[in-house]
Amino acid sequence: MAYSSASGHTGSSWNPRPPHFQMYGPPPGPQPSGALAIVGFIISLIAFLCGWVPFLGLGLGTVGLLLSILAVPKQTLRGLAVAGIVLSTIAALASLVTTGLFLLALLGSSAPTPDEGAAISHAPEDFVEIDERTLSGIAKDPDAHAGETLILYGYVTQFDADTGPCKMRVSVSAEQQPSWYEYEHNSMAYSGDGNSECSELDDVVADDEVKLTVVLQGGESYNSLGGYTTVPYFEIIDAEVL
Known part of the structure; x- marks a missing residue:
């Protein structure tokens, strides 16, 4: 279709180009x-x-x-x-x-130790006197004889504030000796709870000679003037001052 302009020019029909549209995808999601x-x-x-x-x-x-x-x-x-x-x-x-x-x-x-656990009941006939050779074997290896019930004689060498009211050092023998220095075997002993409750030792003081009814608990180690030593460790069931 031709058209005429005001100036007299003629031309073809007007066909403008369609507008250009840019295609966009959806916005990208968040990256991981x-x-x-x-x-x-x-x-x-x-x-x-x-x-x-x-x-x-x-x-x-x-x-x-x-x-x-x-x-x-x-x-x-x-x-x-x-x-x-x-x-x-x-x-x-x-x-x-x-x-x-x-x-x-x-x-x-957390298992109770012999000091802390409930005391085992023993009958008087359970405790026996022994000879010096047997006592020497006990002093040589206390742990091997743990649990044995014995009757011993001894001389209390230390029972003071350092040992506490319920523990003491005592030299023991299988029988009563004529003098204190003949009690040959050094040992440690405790009674009651080992700390404060020990009525069996109320009448016992240092330098006493005693007859002891005991249960061997094994060995106890401590430092002495002669070095580190292990001795028998007894629980005292009864103590009689001689």
Whole structure:
């Protein structure tokens, strides 16, 4: 279709170009973050270094393992997350072992000692007199004779503030001796609770000669002027001043 302008020019029909539209896609979503993998790896590494510590390595290892597992599905730093899983697993297992050993040791240390436990009841006929050779064998290896019930004679060499009111050092023999220096075997003895309740020793003082009804508890070690020594350790059931 032709048209005529005011100036007399003619031309074809007007067909303007359609406007140009630029196509845009949807806005990009948030990119996956590697923070979870990094945090999980760091905690797992700390747990690995502290795996020998009871409870601590186990707790940190569990936290590091959970964070690292959550970080694995993400594309970012997946290798770091896998490394965190390995480290935290090793740490948790190692700490589980040390925690178990710690608890066993704690339970063992809380078991009552002969001083603290309930006293075992003995009949008078359970206690026997022995000869000097048997007593020498006891002094040689007290632990091998622990639990034996004996009647001994002794000379109290120390019973003061250093030993406490319920413990004493006493030189013993299988029979009563004519003089104090003939009581040959050094020993330690306690009565009652070993601390403050020991009525059996109320009448006993240092330098007394005594007849003792005792239960051998094994050996007791202490430092003396002659060095470190181990002697028989007796629980006194009855003490008679001679």
